[in-house]
Amino acid sequence: MMAIAKAIIEPSVKLISGHKLPLVGFGTWKSEPNTVGEAVKAAIRGGCRHIDCAAAYQNEKEVGLALKEMFTTGVVKREELFITSKLYNTCHEKHNVRKHCEITLNHLGLEYLDLYLVHWPVAFEYTGESLDDPMNDDGSAKVINVPLQVTWQEMEALVDDGLTKSIGVSNYNVQTLNDLLTYCRIKPAVNQVELHPYNTQPLLKWYCERNDIHLTAYSPLGSGQLVNDPKVAEIAIKYDRSVSNILCRWAIQHGFSVIPKSVTPSRITENLSIVDFTISDVDMEQLNALNKSLRTCDPADFWGLPMFS
Numbered sequence: 124m125m126a127i128a129k130a131i132i133e134p135s136v137k138l139i140s141g142h143k144l145p146l147v148g149f150g151t152w153k154s155e156p157n158t159v160g161e162a163v164k165a166a167i168r169g170g171c172r173h174i175d176c177a178a179a180y181q182n183e184k185e186v187g188l189a190l191k192e193m194f195t196t197g198v199v200k201r202e203e204l205f206i207t208s209k210l211y212n213t214c215h216e217k218h219n220v221r222k223h224c225e226i227t228l229n230h231l232g233l234e235y236l237d238l239y240l241v242h243w244p245v246a247f248e249y250t251g252e253s254l255d256d257p258m259n260d261d262g263s264a265k266v267i268n269v270p271l272q273v274t275w276q277e278m279e280a281l282v283d284d285g286l287t288k289s290i291g292v293s294n295y296n297v298q299t300l301n302d303l304l305t306y307c308r309i310k311p312a313v314n315q316v317e318l319h320p321y322n323t324q325p326l327l328k329w330y331c332e333r334n335d336i337h338l339t340a341y342s343p344l345g346s347g348q349l350v351n352d353p354k355v356a357e358i359a360i361k362y363d364r365s366v367s368n369i370l371c372r373w374a375i376q377h378g379f380s381v382i383p384k385s386v387t388p389s390r391i392t393e394n395l396s397i398v399d400f401t402i403s404d405v406d407m408e409q410l411n412a413l414n415k416s417l418r419t420c421d422p423a424d425f426w427g428l429p430m431f432s
């Protein structure tokens with residue numbers, strides 16, 4: 124246990140905001156009620172210091188109770204954790220940004236976030252605190268015209284007022300980022316996107332590196348779909364590691380932070396053990412060659428919006 128904790132806390136990246144982000148994190152999407160709290164506690168006890176949350180995951184209250192227990196029992200101090208949350212699509216209007224950041228802070232039981240992200244570069248009609256997706260009869264989401272610049276100015280105000288240390292975006296492509304850089308006062312520190320060997324996004328990586336925007340790899344296991352890939356399995360056997368270890372290690376060797384999700388205690392610990400080995404350049408190339416620009420988290424499926432590639 125000690126060896127894992129020592130190993131995984133260490134690797135981090137200094138963001139353009141000046142704050143440090145631990146590369147090995149933990150995801151909380153699709154973690155059902157009564158499972159996410161235990162999972163977060165297991166991750167923290169295993170040494171993880173970076174927890175990825177979002178209002179849209181509808182489980183921040185339970186995550187908050189888990190964090191409170193970790194603080195009050197002395198397992199970890201607030202300042203040792205890096206907590207991310209996200210502003211949902213229904214909350215992009217000027218008067219909703221701070222309100223919904225405050226709701227998230229209240230649910231998580233925190234005075235500040237380390238990172239607050241614009242979850243998607245699209246605004247939906249407001250549906251109140253439920254954050255339900257407003258849908259048209261044809262199955263597409265009810266999109267409204269809120270300039271991303273308006274939302275970003277409110278995100279910047281959250282940094283000014285100490286509600287979050289850093290701000291960033293999620294699911295932004297090169298064009299959307301390029302536009303953001305023309306009007307931002309505070310640059311986005313992070314872009315959180317789907318990254319794994321089936322979706323390597325080399326152009327986005329190139330652009331973010333040039334502009335000091337750190338990339339976080341979400342769905343690093345392809346929401347579980349990549350764990351059966353025979354090539355990854357072959358490489359895993361070679362390194363005497365699990366497939367999941369190879370996929371998460373692939374991400375951090377690219378310089379991405381990585382946020383695998385699990386509610387299974389053994390997998391939570393396994394997914395954190397990725398800093399004590401290195402994948403060779405040749406094997407990294409073999410993994411990169413699996414790219415087929417496959418998204419497992421596709422807004423075309425959720426909201427009938429095939430517009431983010």
Ligand SMILES: NC(=O)c1ccc[n+]([C@@H]2O[C@H](COP(=O)([O-])OP(=O)(O)OC[C@H]3O[C@@H](n4cnc5c(N)ncnc54)[C@H](OP(=O)(O)O)[C@@H]3O)[C@@H](O)[C@H]2O)c1
Pocket residue numbers: 149150151152153175176242293294315316340341342343344345346347350365367382383384385386387390391393394420
């Ligand atoms: N910004 C965004 O729009 C966005 C979108 C998607 C995801 N995310 C973030 O990224 C996180 C991770 O992505 P994700 O949840 O889509 O998927 P993921 O981490 O790629 O995969 C999770 C799935 O893999 C299984 N799994 C976990 N560890 C495993 C292991 N060692 N061996 C075999 N199977 C394993 C999990 O099952 P069990 O839980 O049953 O163990 C779960 O079914 C999310 O939780 C969320 O925090 C962000």
